[in-house]
Amino acid sequence: RKEVEQDPGPFNVPEGATVAFNCTYSNSASQSFFWYRQDCRKEPKLLMSVYSSGNEDGRFTAQLNRASQYISLLIRDSKLSDSATYLCVVNPRGSGGYNKLIFGAGTRLAVHP
Amino acid sequence: GAGVSQSPSNKVTEKGKDVELRCDPISGHTALYWYRQSLGQGLEFLIYFQGNSAPDKSGLPSDRFSAERTGGSVSTLTIQRTQQEDSAVYLCASSFTADSSYNEQFFGPGTRLTVL
Numbered sequence: 181r182k183e184v185e186q187d188p189g190p191f192n193v194p195e196g197a198t199v200a201f202n203c204t205y206s207n208s209a210s211q212s213f214f215w216y217r218q219d220c221r222k223e224p225k226l227l228m229s230v231y232s233s234g235n236e237d238g239r240f241t242a243q244l245n246r247a248s249q250y251i252s253l254l255i256r257d258s259k260l261s262d263s264a265t266y267l268c269v270v271n272p273r274g275s276g277g278y279n280k281l282i283f284g285a286g287t288r289l290a291v292h293p
Numbered sequence: 294g295a296g297v298s299q300s301p302s303n304k305v306t307e308k309g310k311d312v313e314l315r316c317d318p319i320s321g322h323t324a325l326y327w328y329r330q331s332l333g334q335g336l337e338f339l340i341y342f343q344g345n346s347a348p349d350k351s352g353l354p355s356d357r358f359s360a361e362r363t364g365g366s367v368s369t370l371t372i373q374r375t376q377q378e379d380s381a382v383y384l385c386a387s388s389f390t391a392d393s394s395y396n397e398q399f400f401g402p403g404t405r406l407t408v409l
Contacts (some may be wrong), residue, residue, distance in 0.1 A: 184335070223384060223400035224336065267335065280349065281326075281398060285335035 181206055184284035186268050192290045197258045201287045203251040203268030213244055214269040215253050218286065224267055227253075258291045265289070295319065297401035299385050305407045306375055314370045314404045318387030325368050326388075326398060327360055329381040336384065342368060343390070375408045382406070 186203045193199050213230035230242040230251055241254040251268055268284035298317040306312050318325045327339040338352040342362045362368040372379055382405050386398040
């Protein structure tokens with residue numbers, strides 16, 4: 181079983197749609213969680229961190245369910261510019277550990293006019 | 294300010310040759326990470342440095358892979374006797390430190406390695 185699993189998609193949605201991505205992780209001791217965005221043939225960039233209480237940044241909402249080891253990303257009012265691959269990222273760092281990131285394979289989103 | 298830079302951006306080599314990839318982290322970042330991304334795959338952790346030391350080399354795929362960092366800045370990833378399965382994009386990232394879970398890692402543009 182992969183440490184971080186995501187639906188690869190692609191998700192094809194019209195502009196203005198709401199779309200949700202899910203991700204599960206296997207290490208229950210994981211400490212921190214992120215969503216990164218990767219455009220085609222570009223490097224990944226941090227989209228947002230995911231906190232236990234859930235957090236929102238504009239049209240983006242991230243949620244964490246530690247009991248189910250599940251992370252989600254909701255994008256409201258999709259824009260053409262949201263088309264990218266969204267990477268679910270987990271830091272399994274425990275006490276005395278370090279900032280190592282485990283990446284999911286990514287979910288591809290294509291927003292069309 | 295300048296971001297993470299990597300060179301070369303593209304490298305084509307013949308099977309069996311050695312290659313050296315370079316990473317220049319963001320100035321002041323003490324932690325540096327190497328990942329690779331094969332076509333259609335997620336990023337795979339290779340190695341990280343805190344300062345000049347590499348506490349975790351567990352991600353290096355084989356003993357043909359090695360990395361070093363000198364002066365707490367530039368790092369080089371060396372692949373000896375390259376194989377076709379080494380073809381991938383090699384990404385470097387840096388963060389202010391490796392000690393905090395939420396320290397953002399900033400990625401360079403990567404080196405696309407093709408082994409013929």
